[in-house]
Amino acid sequence: xxxxxxxxxxxxxxxRVLKENEVDLVTYIPDNVLxxxxxxxxxxxxxxVICPAREEEAVAIVAGAYMAGRRGIxxxxxxxxxxxxxxxxxxxxxFQIPVVxxxxxxxxxGEFQIGQAIVCKTMRPVLQSIGIEHHTIEEHDHVPFVVDxxxxxxxxxxxxxxxxxxxxxxxxxxxxxAQ
Amino acid sequence: MTTISxxxxxxxxxxxxxxxxxxxxxxLHKDEAVVGGIGHTNWDLWASGQRPQNFYMLGSMGxxxxxxxxxxxxxxDRMVFALEGDGSLLMQVGALATIATVEPANLCVIVxxxxxxxxxxxxKSLTATGADIVAMARGAGLxxxxxxxxxxxxxxxxxxxxxxxxxxxxxxxxxxxxKPAGTTDRDPVKIRLNFMSGIxxxxxxx
Numbered sequence: 001x002x003x004x005x006x007x008x009x010x011x012x013x014x015x016r017v018l019k020e021n022e023v024d025l026v027t028y029i030p031d032n033v034l035x036x037x038x039x040x041x042x043x044x045x046x047x048x049v050i051c052p053a054r055e056e057e058a059v060a061i062v063a064g065a066y067m068a069g070r071r072g073i074x075x076x077x078x079x080x081x082x083x084x085x086x087x088x089x090x091x092x093x094x095f096q097i098p099v100v101x102x103x104x105x106x107x108x109x110g111e112f113q114i115g116q117a118i119v120c121k122t123m124r125p126v127l128q129s130i131g132i133e134h135h136t137i138e139e140h141d142h143v144p145f146v147v148d149x150x151x152x153x154x155x156x157x158x159x160x161x162x163x164x165x166x167x168x169x170x171x172x173x174x175x176x177x178a179q
Numbered sequence: 180m181t182t183i184s185x186x187x188x189x190x191x192x193x194x195x196x197x198x199x200x201x202x203x204x205x206x207l208h209k210d211e212a213v214v215g216g217i218g219h220t221n222w223d224l225w226a227s228g229q230r231p232q233n234f235y236m237l238g239s240m241g242x243x244x245x246x247x248x249x250x251x252x253x254x255x256d257r258m259v260f261a262l263e264g265d266g267s268l269l270m271q272v273g274a275l276a277t278i279a280t281v282e283p284a285n286l287c288v289i290v291x292x293x294x295x296x297x298x299x300x301x302x303k304s305l306t307a308t309g310a311d312i313v314a315m316a317r318g319a320g321l322x323x324x325x326x327x328x329x330x331x332x333x334x335x336x337x338x339x340x341x342x343x344x345x346x347x348x349x350x351x352x353x354x355x356x357x358k359p360a361g362t363t364d365r366d367p368v369k370i371r372l373n374f375m376s377g378i379x380x381x382x383x384x385x
Binding site for chain 2: 053056061068069
């Protein structure tokens, strides 16, 4: 847990923390910002990786797996999250199922597509209104602590969680790496 | 026993969901998991006896099969059934392709097709105007998808699924508009805890 000196790319940190928390099932809907993470997950035999047709399925697969004793995480981008309120509000939240979501944030800080910029504004109000714990990671140094503690809290409290990856983390040139 | 394996939808007998659900449950002897989709589908599952290996969905229309897929992936040695209505399945039809791709040998999706959204007033669903669930499932890659010709054929298809050796499958049954035999007690946390203890892997018990 000490390699937060900027040497490790964020997606490698995420993989390490998932393993430390025995999260070995990953469902995702493709996203360009998450591409390196997704590629690395596919390449790592530790993980079972499923890419379904839709985000609701991705959430339901992880929910079912949790009830059967296996830990998972769902990867998506902001617009995909916007398809989820019903599944979250009628399955994950009332049944108290710890579905951990990792969402790459589009729609801010240089977005070129107005639809993404608008749908992005729905994400935090939805999370707030149905009481889902969420935290946005902007700093590379925060990745190991935030991802680890969000996952641990989700499973300890049987609550869903949303880890939001800001463009400040995923797009900003790495000052630390250049030093 | 009827042994038709490629019944056309039009030739399939219109049966009764309560009866078929009871026939399914009567054949379960190895703590098989059953995920009941929204509405009348899981009400009849509830009314068939509250097995601890049953999960009753209270919302999230269309997600019974994906939930069952998650259970099947987590516990490959346990047979898992998903029960869905035609309206629910059509709402999340991409799940058929997901199941075909993941290809769990221990998953069977059962679809009750009454050509209607029964619980909301009986409005016609898209199967009333020609959508064929089995044809769609086969097209999605679930080659082992079959219309149940009659009750005996349904039972033989369930028995084949319980054999669990030939990959994921789908059984579709045409059903009538009889109301379900009970109503699920809507206590989600209790449902989850019962289900989790009912299907707990040996090393996670206690």
